[in-house]
Amino acid sequence: MKRNQTYTISIYTENNIGLLNRISSIFQRRHINIESVNVSKSEIKSVSRFTILVKLREDEVKRILGQIEKQVEVIKAFYHKDEETIYxxxxxxxxxxxxxxxxxxxxxxxxxxxxxxxxxxxxxxxxxxxxxxxxxxxxxxxxxxxxxxxxxxSGRIAITKSEMRVSTMLKELEN
CATH class of the missing domain: 3.30.70.1150 (ACT-like. Chain A, domain 2)
Known part of the structure; x- marks a missing residue:
C-alpha cells in the first residue's frame, strides 16, 4: 500500500460566494484534513487561486481533484509534489x-x-x-x-518549478 505524501493542490476558479465551503466539504466528507489553505487572485485577471496543502496517497488526490472540478466555478485544478514546487x-x-x-x-x-x-x-x-x-x-x-x-x-503559497502556462491552458479549455 502506498503511503501518504504531501501534495499542493492549486485550484483556479471564478470568485464566487460559498465556493470555499463547497471545496472544503469535499475534503470533510472523506475525513481528509487540510493542512493549510490560501486563497488569492491569480496571474489571470478575474480568476482566483486556491492553494491547499494535504497529506494523501496520489490516487486519493486524483479522486479529490475530479470532485473539485465538478464544481461549476472551478476552471481547472492541479496537484504537485513538494519537489515540483517552490513554496x-x-x-x-x-x-x-x-x-x-x-x-x-x-x-x-x-x-x-x-x-x-x-x-x-x-x-x-x-x-x-x-x-x-x-x-x-x-x-x-x-x-x-x-x-x-x-x-x-499563513497557509502555504506555492508555484511550480516547471513552466506551467495556466493562462494558455485556460484559453485552450475555453475553446
Whole structure:
C-alpha cells in the first residue's frame, strides 16, 4: 500500500460566494484534513487561486481533484509534489519591546533567522518571517521561550518549478 505524501493542490476558479465551503466539504466528507489553505487572485485577471496543502496517497488526490472540478466555478485544478514546487509560508510574531532592549540573543535570532522587524513601539514589536514550514516552526520554538504575545501564520503559497502556462491552458479549455 502506498503511503501518504504531501501534495499542493492549486485550484483556479471564478470568485464566487460559498465556493470555499463547497471545496472544503469535499475534503470533510472523506475525513481528509487540510493542512493549510490560501486563497488569492491569480496571474489571470478575474480568476482566483486556491492553494491547499494535504497529506494523501496520489490516487486519493486524483479522486479529490475530479470532485473539485465538478464544481461549476472551478476552471481547472492541479496537484504537485513538494519537489515540483517552490513554496513558502509567512508569519508574524508580536513580542515585548523589552526583549529588544534587554536581550542580546533576540537580535542574534532575528539576524540568523532572516526575519525582520516590521513595527516597533514602546510596548511591543512585530517580527515577520517567510520561509519553509520547518523554518517558521524553528523560529516559533526559539521565540516561545521568551514569551510570544501573538502569533499568526499563513497557509502555504506555492508555484511550480516547471513552466506551467495556466493562462494558455485556460484559453485552450475555453475553446
Amino acid at each position: 513558502q509560508e509567512s508569519c508574524l510574531f508580536k513580542l515585548s519591546s523589552d526583549l529588544l532592549i534587554d536581550n542580546d540573543e533576540i537580535q542574534r535570532v532575528i539576524n540568523s533567522s532572516k526575519s525582520r522587524v516590521i513595527n516597533i513601539n514602546k510596548d511591543f514589536f512585530v517580527l515577520e518571517k517567510s520561509g519553509t514550514k520547518e523554518e517558521v516552526e524553528e523560529l516559533y520554538h526559539i521565540l516561545d521561550k521568551h514569551g510570544i504575545m501573538q502569533f499568526v501564520r
